[in-house]
Amino acid sequence: MASACSVSGRSTSEVELIVITKNHPVTLVEQLVDLGHRQFGENRDQEAKPKAFELSASRPDSNPTWHFVGQLQSNKVKSVLQYANVIHSVDRxxxxxELAKQLPKLDRQISGFIELNLTSDPGRGGVLPENLEALASAVLQLENFELLGLMAVAGLGVDPRIDFDRALNSQQILLQVAPQARFLSMGMSEDFEIAIEMGATHIRVGSAITGPRVPTA
Structure with missing residues (x-):
């Protein structure tokens, strides 16, 4: 991260590292907490929820920030809001x-990103760029929710610069509707250096930090 920021003339303080801990036990999260890290990402509620509660019990003063980065099913919203601080996948x-139904019940504010679909597959998670403005307008009406910006995943077998550039173009559309939504969640283990070069403010890195999942007996 420091190297990529230096090459791009950016400060490391401009980029938030979210460690993706999916498929790893809570003990790994505890180790990262003990090292001083506090930003963690998960993509499945059935794994994330117990992990978040276990960490709260074992490290009660850690105050982690949990990022939900997977496609969020409407019937999981109530459960996810019990622990998540940031949702990266608002897309439809x-x-x-459903968020409009559940958010008013909270006594705290959460924040999140609108996820873009940068592929030609309409079944993939994410809003198509041409529908971004309408969705953003709806998100801005939500109670207890701060819209941070856009989340994007580069396609497989594609130069990530191409997809990240498309995300930057979509960001200009979003900023016309929500000038404060200036953040970009893009870049993973394989392409985070390029994402930082192109302006990412949040990168979601898993295996480059956690390594492969250790098989259980």
Whole structure:
């Protein structure tokens, strides 16, 4: 990260590292907490929820920030809001409708990103760029929710610069509707240096830090 920021003339303080801990036990998260890290990402509620609660019990003063980075099913919203601080995958009107039902019940604010679909597959998670403005307008009406910006995943077998550039173009559309939503969640283990070069403010890195999952007996 420091090297990529230096090459791009950016400060490391401009980029938030989210360690993706999916498929790893809570003991790994505890080790990272003991090393001083506090930003963690998960993509499945059935794994993330017990892990978040276990960490709260074992490290009660750690105050971690949990990022939900997977596609969020509407029927999981209530559960995810029990522990997640940031949702990276707001991507469709039906999800916004469920968030509108559940968010007013919270006594705290959460934040999140609109996820872009940069592929030609409409079944993949994420809003198509042409539908971004309408979705953003709906998200801005949510109670207890701060819209941070856009999340994007580069496609397989594609130069990530191409997809990240498309995300930057979409960001200009979003900023017209939500000037404060200036953050970009993009870049993973394979392409985070390029993402930083192109302006990412949040990178989601898993295996480059955690290594492969250790098989259980």
């Amino acid at each position: 009107p039906s999800l916004v409708a």
